[in-house]
Amino acid sequence: MTAQTQQSNVSTSKPVRGRKRSFFYGGRQDSSFKRLLIHLALILAVIIAIYPILRVVSVSLRPGDRLLSTDLAIIPPDATLENYRVVLFEKEFLLWVWNSLVITVATAIIGVILAATSAYAFSRYNFPGKGVGLVFLLTTQMIPAAMLMVPLYILAIRAGLVGTYRGLIVAYSVTAVPFSIWILKGYYDTIPIDLEEAAKIDGASELEAFMRILLPLSTPALAIVFLFNFTTAWNEYLFARVILGSNEQLLTWPLGVQRLQAQFTTAWGQFSAASILVTIPTMLLFLWSAKYLISGLTLGGVKG
Amino acid sequence: MAPIELIFKSLGEVALTVLYVLAIVVFIEAILYVLLMRILKLRLAFPIMLLAPAVIGLTILVIYPLLWEARISFTNMSLRAFKDPSFIGLQNYVRVFTEPVLKQVNFLPLLGRTILWTVINVSFHVLGGLVLALLLNRPMRGRALYRALIILPWAIPQIVAVLAWRGEFNFEFGYPNILLTSVGLPPIRWLTAPSWNFIAMLMTNIWLGIPFMSVIILGGLQSISHEYYEAGQIDGASTWQQFRNITLPLLQPVLTPAIILGTIWTFNNFNVPFFINQNELETSDIMVTALFRAAFQYNRYGFSAAFAFVIFFILLGYSVFYLISTGALKGDKE
Numbered sequence: 001m002t003a004q005t006q007q008s009n010v011s012t013s014k015p016v017r018g019r020k021r022s023f024f025y026g027g028r029q030d031s032s033f034k035r036l037l038i039h040l041a042l043i044l045a046v047i048i049a050i051y052p053i054l055r056v057v058s059v060s061l062r063p064g065d066r067l068l069s070t071d072l073a074i075i076p077p078d079a080t081l082e083n084y085r086v087v088l089f090e091k092e093f094l095l096w097v098w099n100s101l102v103i104t105v106a107t108a109i110i111g112v113i114l115a116a117t118s119a120y121a122f123s124r125y126n127f128p129g130k131g132v133g134l135v136f137l138l139t140t141q142m143i144p145a146a147m148l149m150v151p152l153y154i155l156a157i158r159a160g161l162v163g164t165y166r167g168l169i170v171a172y173s174v175t176a177v178p179f180s181i182w183i184l185k186g187y188y189d190t191i192p193i194d195l196e197e198a199a200k201i202d203g204a205s206e207l208e209a210f211m212r213i214l215l216p217l218s219t220p221a222l223a224i225v226f227l228f229n230f231t232t233a234w235n236e237y238l239f240a241r242v243i244l245g246s247n248e249q250l251l252t253w254p255l256g257v258q259r260l261q262a263q264f265t266t267a268w269g270q271f272s273a274a275s276i277l278v279t280i281p282t283m284l285l286f287l288w289s290a291k292y293l294i295s296g297l298t299l300g301g302v303k304g
Numbered sequence: 305m306a307p308i309e310l311i312f313k314s315l316g317e318v319a320l321t322v323l324y325v326l327a328i329v330v331f332i333e334a335i336l337y338v339l340l341m342r343i344l345k346l347r348l349a350f351p352i353m354l355l356a357p358a359v360i361g362l363t364i365l366v367i368y369p370l371l372w373e374a375r376i377s378f379t380n381m382s383l384r385a386f387k388d389p390s391f392i393g394l395q396n397y398v399r400v401f402t403e404p405v406l407k408q409v410n411f412l413p414l415l416g417r418t419i420l421w422t423v424i425n426v427s428f429h430v431l432g433g434l435v436l437a438l439l440l441n442r443p444m445r446g447r448a449l450y451r452a453l454i455i456l457p458w459a460i461p462q463i464v465a466v467l468a469w470r471g472e473f474n475f476e477f478g479y480p481n482i483l484l485t486s487v488g489l490p491p492i493r494w495l496t497a498p499s500w501n502f503i504a505m506l507m508t509n510i511w512l513g514i515p516f517m518s519v520i521i522l523g524g525l526q527s528i529s530h531e532y533y534e535a536g537q538i539d540g541a542s543t544w545q546q547f548r549n550i551t552l553p554l555l556q557p558v559l560t561p562a563i564i565l566g567t568i569w570t571f572n573n574f575n576v577p578f579f580i581n582q583n584e585l586e587t588s589d590i591m592v593t594a595l596f597r598a599a600f601q602y603n604r605y606g607f608s609a610a611f612a613f614v615i616f617f618i619l620l621g622y623s624v625f626y627l628i629s630t631g632a633l634k635g636d637k638e
Contacts, residue, residue, distance in 0.1 A: 023438075023442075024442075024528075046454060049511070050456055052468060052472065052511070053457070072483075095310055102318040106322050113329075127351055139620065144572040146592045146596045146599070147373070148369060150609055151372050151376070153599075165318055169322075174365040177361065181358070210354075249310050258579075275468060
């Protein structure tokens with residue numbers, strides 16, 4: 001359909017350098033009808049994409065007595081910030097966010113250190129078992145979280161780690177390592193080894209070549225891995241639920257927000273307010289880092 | 305406890321954990337340094353030192369648990385027989401295929417549903433992502449704004465999105481039903497009718513997954529040089545022929561890993577099927593949620609372990625098949 005419209009339209013539109021414009025990069029030469037169609041399609045896609053999000057905003061602004069209404073207006077007529085006040089000052093929302101934050105930062109730091117060093121070995125050295133190791137790292141990405149959960153839960157019970165952060169932080173940082181190694185190895189591979197070799201000729205040790213030459217050059221990739229570890233742990237629900245159990249003081253925000261949602265009829269507004277509060281910083285961080293994350297993903301993907 | 309004390313308590317525990325981990329790493333490195341560099345003077349001493357922390361971590365947290373899980377998959381470990389489970393051979397593996405995995409649902413229907421779930425989701429993700437990426441790749445007014453708004457579902461935390469959708473599938477107060485009734489259609493029982501619940505899961509996950517695919521595909525499209533299309537046009541290629549013979553082949557390096565990863569992520573998706581299925585309908589469970597329930601609601605640990613390995617080998621088989629059939633592994637073998 002689009003193809004036919006395109007064919008009939010381009011012949012009448014102004015040719016560029018003696019040729020008609022291709023659908024795949026043209027645009028300004030299109031008839032206004034076709035441009036209208038494309039804009040309508042994109043506007044429809046935008047509505048589908050953001051209306052459910054706007055609904056959360058809308059519900060979060062509802063006053064308590066009008067929580068359950070069939071109104072579809074985005075800003076409810078008697079909008080109030082009451083739900084935000086309750087969530088911030090009467091619920092333990094801030095504690096949940098704090099818990100998540102410290103766990104996540106610790107996870108990301110440990111994860112980056114573990115991955116940065118091993119990726120260097122994978123990138124610069126040949127050692128027996130290197131191929132097997134890389135395939136193993138890839139295979140771990142196929143393990144369903146629920147599969148690792150069964151043994152980790154039972155082992156955590158036996159080690160007395162259920163209901164503590166310790167198990168969770170170590171589990172998060174280590175499970176993120178394989179993917180991080182792939183990304184970092186891909187990045188290290190693009191940095192010429194000559195720099196390190198020159199440094200070694202000048203008397204630098206292997207450790208100095210790694211720390212002083214390669215690591216500073218890899219800051220963008222290290223940032224990607226840090227962000228990747230950060231967002232994974234920040235949004236994680238299942239491990240937290242199983243490992244933290246029902247320890248009220250240690251709940252991370254996904255667990256807390258899920259509790260609010262479970263009391264749907266009474267706390268829908270509070271759930272929505274908490275969701276918005278936690279989503280805004282996450283979203284900003286995400287949108288800011290998205291281009292780096294994607295380049296990291298495709299880099300690892302193409303190499304794999 | 306006062307909030308401020310709780311805050312210090314969590315900070316203290318986290319700081320202690322990080323210190324522990326660092327102390328262990330330093331200790332191991334010191335031993336390796338003395339042993340490998342000073343005493344044995346190995347050529348590979350430095351890479352071994354680099355690898356040691358991650359290898360030890362992965363061994364303790366991935367390899368050992370998996371081996372241990374393999375072992376309990378041959379036992380009858382459950383909540384009742386937790387301390388001293390007895391060895392029962394391959395019985396758990398036989399049970400996975402012959403007995404209901406949960407209360408009613410058997411393995412094969414569950415596998416069929418999981419494949420259906422994966423195929424429908426990934427097809428919609430790729431098709432939707434491709435269409436949006438093609439539209440967004442053209443110069444036009446407001447392109448940056450469209451793109452930013454369309455990727456929003458990807459930017460919000462998945463758990464928030466899924467829980468919000470779970471609320472929206474409420475019979476009376478969710479917006480899909482409000483929309484339906486406002487145009488005179490009967491409302492749908494999204495949370496109780498099995499097939500509608502499955503459709504609700506699909507709607508949620510398709511909504512969540514299209515933005516990622518369109519961003520990835522858009523990245524691929526932008527790396528395709530205009531000259532190919534210009535050359536194609538000189539030779540008189542139609543729009544469809546250009547798409548078929550230029551766009552698709554040149555997108556393949558981006559699409560292949562995205563589809564493999566997308567398939568595995570969808571197959572392993574836990575949050576969507578778990579939370580949208582508010583009434584715990586067994587007819588909405590896919591493999592991983594059934595595995596979670598078998599382990600943590602029915603507490604059949606030995607059985608769940610066997611079930612987990614069956615799932616893992618299905619995924620492994622798929623990936624190996626896909627990698628070999630597309631030749632994606634060749635680059636790695638060089």
